[in-house]
Amino acid sequence: MESLKELLKELLLINSSTREGSNKAVEFCGQWLEENGLPVNIIQNNGYKMLVSEIGSGDKKVIFNGHIDVVSGHDEQFIPREKNEKIYARGSADMKAGVACMMQTMVALKDKGLNTKIQLQIVSDEEIGGFNCTGYLVEEGYTGDFVISSEPTQLGIALQAKGVLRLNVEVDGEPAHGSRPWEGVNAIEKAFDVHNKIKELPFMQESSEYYPMPSLNLAIIEGGDVYNKVPEKCMLKYDIRYLPEQNKDRVVQEIEEAVEGPVFISMFSKPVRTDIDDYYVQKIKAAVEEHTGEEAVFFGQHGAADTQFFAQLGIPAIEFGPVGENWHGNRENVEIDSLYMYHKMLIDFAHSV
CATH class of the missing domain: 3.40.630.10 (Zn peptidases)
Structure with missing residues (x-):
């Protein structure tokens, strides 16, 4: 041996x-x-x-x-x-x-x-x-x-x-001059609220025999391009591991209904x-x-x-x-x-x- x-x-x-x-x-x-x-x-x-x-x-x-x-x-x-x-x-x-x-x-x-x-x-x-x-x-x-x-x-x-779901959530803001941020809507700051909302969705509160919950990993944030401009867009990129008893389409639907911007699926596996x-x-x-x-x-x-x-x-x-x-x-x-x-x-x- x-x-x-x-x-x-x-x-x-x-x-x-x-x-x-x-x-x-x-x-x-x-x-x-x-x-x-x-x-x-x-x-x-x-x-x-x-x-x-x-x-x-x-x-x-x-x-x-x-x-x-x-x-x-x-x-x-x-x-x-x-x-x-x-x-x-x-x-x-x-x-x-x-x-x-x-x-x-x-x-x-x-x-x-x-x-x-x-x-x-x-x-x-x-x-x-x-x-x-x-x-x-x-x-x-x-x-x-x-x-x-x-x-x-x-x-x-x-x-x-667990199933794997990788998706991107686009958050829109309003651009403005960086010295006058009150005249715009900062997409990155707005994304904080979007992320907190996703964490509280019903699918995140469920459990099963072997798992206390699904997992939600905010893996990548993309937003802003220059210092002197209020960022117009922010992209949140997630790695979600959903429970065997859950349905991928329902997870996506809950997220789509909770956010204002578009949601893009980049990869999933059952x-x-x-x-x-x-x-x-x-x-x-x-x-x-x-x-x-x-x-x-x-x-x-x-x-x-x-x-x-x-x-x-x-x-x-x-x-x-x-x-x-x-x-x-x-x-x-x-x-x-x-x-x-x-x-x-x-x-x-x-x-x-």
Whole structure:
């Protein structure tokens, strides 16, 4: 099992925070899988590479989906180091650890005569939305009956993920000379009131089983062009994560009715909502409880993952991965023991289905 840790370290040495680096990491994974006796199909779309490898047989298919692209980091973060039974590096938790475990699992299972097909997908653009890789694969029919995305979940099972809604709200004012602001209406000051109004809308007061509320992030403000003029326009740009039980169109409608200016949607994705009683979920639950000796933890993710593309087709999908912390931060790490435990859970799951 030492090879699992070494595989992860080799993968972490590749700076995959750029498209070129991510493609290099996909090629590395493909070569490693081929050297270990697995079939590999490398696909390219809009300059982004991804790979697909499949084992097993039968009418059912489970997708193992993982991304090797990472957010930017300091140069030293791409040199993995061990300390206190953890591996520190950019991408160690999010999510090269999960990918390495899935690769090792495919090798361990390839000659076991599985009655279910297991398809490994390794993609290179999840951190920028996933549309070029997993989104493309789903459009091309690379789907199955159940999906596991190996995001870091502390060995918990994320059944849900909030929907994503990015929109811009335009606030209009009245221009005037900067020395006589009382003769105009300052669009930036007016935007303060608009933002406070949006925070109090009904959709922001709702909760659900796994979430106390949606989230509203005022990410960007654009307004004004010169010092000596009362700003005529201000644009508020939001990142909204709405609950799985909420409807995107209703959220937009509430905002449109609350503000005077136009509202523009720049991007959205549907939430993920997988049934806890799903056959495959219960098999994952059994594997977790067998190896931890504790009751499996179910929860909902605040952020989005590539599970969204499968969920849009009604395919049950979960996030389930090793124990890590501080992903996207300077102290990103993964617990080494959780790698081996997660690997064993995936093997038991595959045999059980």
